[in-house]
Amino acid sequence: MVEYIGIEGIQRIVGRIGPAAFIEGLAAEIETDYRRWSEFDKSARHAIHSPGGVIELMPTSDGQMYSFKYVNGHPKNTAKGLLTVTAFGVLADVETGYPLLLSELTVTTALRTAAMSALAARWLARPDSRVMALIGNGAQSEFQAIAFAHMLGIRAFRLYDVDGQAMKKLARNLQGLGRHDLQVTLHCSAAEAVEGADIVTTVTADKRNATILTPGMIAPGMHLNAVGGDCPGKTELHADILRRPDARVFVEYEPQSRVEGEIQQMPADFAVTEFAQLLSGAAPGRASPAEVTIFDSVGFALEDYSALRYLYKLQRQQGQPHKIDLIPHLENPKNLFGLLAAGNPSAAITKAAARLAKSRTAELTAP
Amino acid sequence: MVEYIGIEGIQRIVGRIGPAAFIEGLAAEIETDYRRWSEFDKSARHAIHSPGGVIELMPTSDGQMYSFKYVNGHPKNTAKGLLTVTAFGVLADVETGYPLLLSELTVTTALRTAAMSALAARWLARPDSRVMALIGNGAQSEFQAIAFAHMLGIRAFRLYDVDGQAMKKLARNLQGLGRHDLQVTLHCSAAEAVEGADIVTTVTADKRNATILTPGMIAPGMHLNAVGGDCPGKTELHADILRRPDARVFVEYEPQSRVEGEIQQMPADFAVTEFAQLLSGAAPGRASPAEVTIFDSVGFALEDYSALRYLYKLQRQQGQPHKIDLIPHLENPKNLFGLLAAGNPSAAITKAAARLAKSRTAELTAP
Secondary structure (H helix, E strand, O other): OEEEEOHHHHHHHHHHHOHHHHHHHHHHHHHHHHOOHHHOEOOOOEEEEEOOEEEEEEEEEOOOEEEEEEEEEOHHHHHHOOOOOOEEEEEEEOOOOOEEEEEEOHHHHHHHHHHHHHHHHHHHOOOOOOEEEEEOOOOOHHHHHHHHHHHHOOOEEEEEOOOHHHHHHHHHHHHOOOOOOOEEEEOOOHHHHHOOOOEEEEOOOOOOEEEEEOHHHOOOOOEEEEOOOOEOOEEEEOHHHHOOOOEEEEEOOHHHHHHHOHHHHOOOOOOOEEHHHHHHOOOOOOOOOOOEEEEEOOOOHHHHHHHHHHHHHHHHHOOOOOEEOOOOOOOOOOOOOHHHHOOOOOHHHHHHHHHHHHOOOOOOEOO | OEEEEOHHHHHHHHHHHOHHHHHHHHHHHHHHHHOOHHHOEOOOOEEEEEOOEEEEEEEEEOOOEEEEEEEEEOHHHHHHOOOOOOEEEEEEEOOOOOEEEEEEOHHHHHHHHHHHHHHHHHHHOOOOOOEEEEEOOOOOHHHHHHHHHHHHOOOEEEEEOOOHHHHHHHHHHHHOOOOOOOEEEEOOOHHHHHOOOOEEEEOOOOOOEEEEEOHHHOOOOOEEEEOOOOEOOEEEEOHHHHHOOOEEEEEOOHHHHHHHOHHHHOOOOOOOEEHHHHHHOOOOOOOOOOOEEEEEOOOOHHHHHHHHHHHHHHHHHOOOOOEEOOOOOOOOOOOOOHHHHOOOOOHHHHHHHHHHHHOOOOOOEOO
């Protein structure tokens, strides 16, 4: 049996502690795992692209546990009433290879991406940051807002989306949090939303080289949290922003980000800093209040590993975990075929089982 | 919702038609898919090795459907009462990226490997083959025997395993099939079992460069179905068997087999023929009754794709498919956060939802 967390399960688990505490707890797990970066087996994710989107597998392991995530990205899905991104994943025991947990990761990916964004911003944004522009108000946007309100002390959110309905949905959901200390404003353009922001989060879905942010929008001291550009041919920042002499770019796992991140627009020797280097002290963080810091986030397998292990722990803490019969349990592991004889009402099999029972001392023609 | 086939499900589905008919139906699906080889996105599987074994992901797609399999290989597991190989997989819709079916593949992998072995043998073994040696009598062996009895007309099985209990278990299970036209004999060594065989199937589990078959055991005209060597450092055949001037080696997907198959022992330019080339007529099959044909099988993602699509079809044909809540269904796909408000009894969330309901015309500070 494999433990299982479906949509009902994630609602229950997150509901028990609330999304803000869930995100903060997850950010702590992610930080712990990034601090032991060298222990992880790292590879760029496996992607199969099609005209409508991409399907990816993201495996990793620290030698104790193994995890992978299945995730798709299909920007045209929302027009059909479907999600742009769906995901699920598995945590497994490296020693036996047995899966331990199968979990939904659609909701969890939004939570873990927000946790990673806020964690990076805690290391990179100016500590006095209070205003965040949020460009792209789709499925992930509430999670980003909650993470930055809770973990960074952001008090004003300046929203913009090409889809006015999405913008209003986000505003309503943020109002629904009941936090009267949060100010939420809707804007007519990305440029207007960005004005006066300490942090700019871009989390748009279009699979193309978009220029959501142009050089003129960027002020000294800003932290840019670029979440939406995460695929070859899918970027959000004008390349001149990356080229600013006062800007530094931070990534999760350089080989993957070179292909998928904003830096796919730059030459292969363009300087970047891996987040793990910040944590280990191998590289400095923000150098001055005027520096522009850019977190070129694409999502790395380690973050899903952290999320799956966190969910596994939370579900066990919260009581009897749900289970599904994805893996067989056998009395004799070499008798897999016995599964098709046992518990099976079909005539052929039952007949075979009956014969087998009769001939307990099988008369075998031994040589 | 995603359709689901667990252990109970595979017992039900295979039980309804019987393992022999299931394997033959699956072999037909696999053959159909190999005939459109060029349509598939092919890559060597992603593997993470550890001292105890390996965990692999095997993705592929034909542009319409996408599939992947998770599979481990841990030879020491049986000593702990666990299976050497467990597996599961997913079939997804390329157009939307949504998963359609999550299925157990532990039992199914044994069925599909047997189907592939018998399919290859139908193209490569001498048509008058009636005797098969079966070396390695573990979890996969019954499936191999059933496939070769049903699809090739094998009537005599000569068994050998270092574990005498495994050998007796296989003999009992084969006797339990109730087919009085099958002769089953147990042997004291691989050499003895192989004597007089038309086909030799090796399906052992040890993760090392073993020499289950040595050159002296091989007679002209034999077909070797080498199933167990499927991992770097895990082979079953002495390299001199591959070097025989009267032998030809057939593989599934050359780039993967170079790393994982018996041919990992050979130089990179050692001649092999891909199975798909046989089907398309691009390469000839067996040249004479005296030729030694070797199917250096490691298992390729296409075969799991075929198996998942076959299971998806069978479960739908057989009635109401089982479903699990792995993927959310949303009224508004951009309102993923709404999931954490709806259907959630926690105080924080309920409070937020109540507030949201009250303020239907949200008073937003528009600029």
